[in-house]
Amino acid sequence: NHGISIPQLSVRENVAATERLPEIYAGAVSDGRVAFRRREDGGYTLAPPGAPELFVGPDAFRALPHYLTQLRADPFGQRLHPFAPKGFPDAWTTKRRWQADTPSPFEAMRILNPAPNMAKIRRLLRDFSAMFPDLGPIKLKSAWAGMIDTMPDIVPVVDTVAALPGLTIGTGMSGHGFGIGPGMGRVLARLATGQSAGHDLTRFRLARFTDGSPMILGPNV
Numbered sequence: 001n002h003g004i005s006i007p008q009l010s011v012r013e014n015v016a017a018t019e020r021l022p023e024i025y026a027g028a029v030s031d032g033r034v035a036f037r038r039r040e041d042g043g044y045t046l047a048p049p050g051a052p053e054l055f056v057g058p059d060a061f062r063a064l065p066h067y068l069t070q071l072r073a074d075p076f077g078q079r080l081h082p083f084a085p086k087g088f089p090d091a092w093t094t095k096r097r098w099q100a101d102t103p104s105p106f107e108a109m110r111i112l113n114p115a116p117n118m119a120k121i122r123r124l125l126r127d128f129s130a131m132f133p134d135l136g137p138i139k140l141k142s143a144w145a146g147m148i149d150t151m152p153d154i155v156p157v158v159d160t161v162a163a164l165p166g167l168t169i170g171t172g173m174s175g176h177g178f179g180i181g182p183g184m185g186r187v188l189a190r191l192a193t194g195q196s197a198g199h200d201l202t203r204f205r206l207a208r209f210t211d212g213s214p215m216i217l218g219p220n221v
Contacts, residue, residue, distance in 0.1 A: 055084030
């Protein structure tokens with residue numbers, strides 16, 4: 001709405017929790033089909049290790065040139081849906097412009113809580129059961145989903161914007177946000193209060209998408 005262009009998209013990831021099962025391994029494991037970790041309630045958290053779901057909308061088309069490097073590196077790394085539910089990021093009907101005295105899209109949808117893809121959840125349970133047939137029947141306790149903000153190079157944007165003084169951007173964590181949250185919070189707090197970040201933020205600058213820099217993919221966890 002303020003004319004700041006960021007080639008960020010959002011993808012849906014699906015997660016399941018099983019009922020209590022015998023312990024296989026106390027840590028976290030990922031193979032080509034299932035990522036899992038032990039839960040304190042005795043069950044397991046299951047998630048697909050790749051292929052997030054992208055709801056195609058106007059931003060996906062606008063940002064496509066920036067994502068070509070990522071698409072070439074992993075052309076089947078995501079599942080495409082033709083449209084997002086109403087009010088979701090990049091839904092065809094989500095407003096991109098609004099007046100200051102009218103409700104914004106963020107007011108229309110305060111909590112973004114996507115429904116899980118139950119076909120994927122059922123596949124997760126089948127794959128987990130096939131990996132460990134001695135466990136017996138795998139019962140689903142709960143399932144949920146979340147939208148992950150992602151960037152063309154899988155690297156966040158952490159920057160200030162000269163065109164809009166006072167704006168500090170910290171977005172596009174690309175799935176890393178939970179792990180790097182404490183450190184990133186300190187960096188963003190310093191930027192917002194006019195202090196030195198204490199780190200070289202060149203890799204995280206917003207201008208890398210417009211200054212002709214080559215698109216170098218970051219680590220994808």
